[in-house]
Amino acid sequence: MAHTAHSLPDTASVSSRTLEILSKEGNLPICTACGTQYGSARDTCMICEDPRQAVPPTGQTWTSLTQLSSSRRNTILEDTDDHRVKFIGTEAGFAINQTPILLETAEGSYIWDCSAYISTALIHYLSKELRTPLRGIAISHPHFFSTSLTWSRLLGVPLYLNEADKAWYVRLDEIGEGDKVVWWTGEREIGKGLRLIQCGGHFPGSSVLHWDRLQEPAPTDHPTKRTPVSGLLLVADTVMVQPTQRGFTFIWSVPNMIPLGPKDVRAIQHTLASLPFSQATSSWPNRFIRENAREILSQSVASHLRAMGWEMEGKEGELVPA
Ligand SMILES: [Zn+2]
Ligand SMILES: [Zn+2]
Secondary structure, three states, rough: OOOOOOOOOOOOOOHHHHHHHHHOOOOOOOEEOOOOEEOOOOOOHHHHOOOOOHHHOOOOEEEEEHHHHHEEEEEEEEOOOOOOOOEEEEOOOOOOOOOOEEOOOOOOOOEOOOOOOHHHHHHHHHHHOOOOOOOEOOOOHHHHHOOHHHHHHHOOOOEEEEEHHHHHOOHHHOOOOOOEEEEOOEEEEEEEOEEEEEOOOOOOOOOOOOOOOOOOOOHHHOOOOOOOOOEEEEOOOEEEOOOOOOOEOOOOEEOOEEEOOOHHHHHHHHHOOOOOEHHHHHHOOOEEOOOOOHHHHHHHHHHHHHHOOEEEOOOOEEEEEE
16 A cells, blocks of 8 residues: 655746746647647647557547646655655546656656646656756656656756657657757666666567666665665556556557567566566556565466467477467
8 A cells, every 4th residue: 555645735936947848838739538748739649549549439639738737736655665766646637647656766866757747836846855856757658758858848857768669759850959858779777776678568669667776875864664675667567567466467558458469578578587676566556566576577477478378388488379
């Protein structure tokens, strides 16, 4: 269980720079189904038209950051185990309703994934109130690209995006010299103990973020509760934590319920094979595996393959019909 989310106060001061960016970007169209923000008005959302998303039966509709500000607020939900891990929420929920994760490491703070709504209160919190300065935003895959260019501009930090999914970045043409967009591929260290790892599958650039908490300094304030030191894997929906929080699953299209094929699942397993981690979480609260996550991942791969009619055979784990 996680603590209750707390709302950020509305009274936050707003800098003239923030106001300038919001005046340019606050009215850009945002798809109400997936939260993707476009640079200009259009009829369809290319993310929702793709079979990995869905256009709602009621049709395509749009909103904007300005419109959302009258009905939404941001919340912060601190993890029960580790005070350095926080989920950034939106109430009432919006679109896919993912909750980006804030990691406050000793050397700097980082945001994993993005969601559409960012309030002035959240900008103030992320700019002024973190234990260590915000140093970057990294995104797992196109479903969470969302309003990330606006976030990066508002917060003035690098935005890490995987090169293989560039065609899905719908504001690609607007990225200018003043923007801090970093395209990466394979693996990328973004901070001390923090490594992005491209896994593919759901999207070619679908990634996870690994936090090696052993690289953090030992706590000096004699906490009553031990701060976890084990590896934490932030999996987004590259690998999904099941609602039971006792297993993982592998899905190509979540809304259309199409599983990820056996070769992609084996490739993900292979990519993550040497990584030390005991905990894993998707980009939603209460999708958290607290222990033995590494062992659970390999069991989950085996059961997913079996359900699809495959087994692994021999030392190399070659796929054979079950
Ligand atoms: Zn959409
Ligand atoms: Zn997705």
